[in-house]
Amino acid sequence: MADLVSGDAEGQASGDQGSKRGGWITLPFMIGTILGLSIAFFGSILNLIVFLIEEFNIKSIAAAIFNGCLAMFPVIAAILADSFFGNIPVISASALISLLGIFLLTIIASLDYLRPRPCETGSVLCQSPSKFQLGILYAALTLVATGTAGTRTTLLSVGANQYETPKDQGSFFNWYFLTASTGTIISATAIIYTQDNAGWKLGFGLCAAANLISFIIFISGKWLYKHDKPAGSPFTSLIRVLVSAIVKRKAVISSKEEVYYHGGLGEKDKNSAVMPSKSFGFLNRAALKTEGESGDTINNMWRQFSVQEVEDFKSVLRILPLWLAIILVSIPSVIQTSLMVLQALVTDRALGPHFKVPAGSVQVIAVISLCIFIIINNWFIYPMYQQLTNKPLTPLQKMGIGQVFIILNLAISAVVEAKRLKTVDSEDLMSVLWLFLPLVIIGIGDAFQLPANAEFFYGAFPDSLRNTAISLTSLAIGISFYLSTALIDLIQRTTEWLPNDINHGRVDNVYWVLVIGVVLNLGYFLVCSWFYSYKTLKDERAYLEVATLLEA
Structure with missing residues (x-):
């Protein structure tokens, strides 16, 4: 990981010019905060579908679309940070709010009267949760979502703001995504395994502990951070x-x-x-x-x-068509993320005689693939492309490549699901390992798309809207949750492809519909990219310089 911290001494010096705050001395505090909050959030959310099905008797398809609002809040927090309070106070308050939410989830998992009576999954005789039980659950999830909203995008922005040079900022972007992905991997393996085997109480309790530790780490470095004062809306x-x-x-x-x-x-x-x-x-x-x-x-x-x-106003208007393309391409990803957990539940998840893969943990394959290919891209693919063409890949080109991998992933997923359906009535269920190939491809696509999204919006928006710019990706995902809900509802109303028991449905046909949608969106994205122009020629040169440094 030498490239991630290349020029540390130079970065420290640049970070200290004109100020005793900022620079690489803040990196350990940022890394500790990002890691702890990632473990806390994803440990609470990744296995949420299974928790709602097993503990709250919520139907599987309803659970799959339950996460709709969780990605909507970051843009609100970003606006508050940009306009009124600044990054540091928003992150501090938000970490405390998310801690309260996860602690409430732990209480829900601990007290029987806060959950409906247990029953067999899929039974028509299952007791539905009461309004009181749902109210407590919604309160906990709202606190988690609201608290996480204040940290997910603002941490990325405040971390980059600690450095003066684009090279140092680019190094921090790499550290951010690798650290957040590491936290996701820990959540999708150790935390989910604990929830499935040792109980939800201990699993959520570990998430609360990670949140508390990250909060302490962040406020411990408060006196070292650069504080950007908001200048009004x-x-x-x-x-x-x-x-x-x-x-x-x-x-x-x-x-x-x-x-x-x-x-x-x-x-x-x-x-x-x-x-x-x-x-x-x-x-x-x-x-x-x-x-x-x-x-x-x-x-x-x-x-x-x-x-x-x-x-500055024109730069915002230029970005809106491309932002719409991100919303449209996020719809299939949102739907597939939930459907793959449901698919894993009905496959043979045994790996050897003593280990069974938790259904919620299959997504860790995509995250591991994401981490590996972020490193491969920055060390090999991007430098090789620049040597061959004498110019770097722009963020828009990386986003387009990511969409191509999404199409490939959905097509393979459709083929795999068709194969799985043929094994439903047989004694030997399809192994969960068949889901790993599309998950790897998901990670490859995200390795191109996610850093490119942050890089593009961070560089294209006015300086006063940096937090809001980065939060647009999360807002796009949030909107896509609601659009995916509408699409799933339409499919359920007009077809029989998505019953509550997917063994009697045709999820493969759903994937093929999504393939068509992403292909059309790719065409739209290419047209928008062709007509997109930078704010000024000077900004374009600086933008390409930043892209080059990010690949260093």
């Missing part, structure tokens, strides 16, 4: 740009630099755009100097903006 500025362009809609757009407002002349404005770009030309009117505007009065706050502020 950047969304208000974006809205005011649009209002100003509408108010000055009759103004004539000019090609002369002196007729545009450029803000102050401080250090922050040295790299600001001096002329508005031609795209979304209507918005350029917001930066025009008009009669009666001085640029520094309260009366002009809804009329006059610098060229850079207008370009």
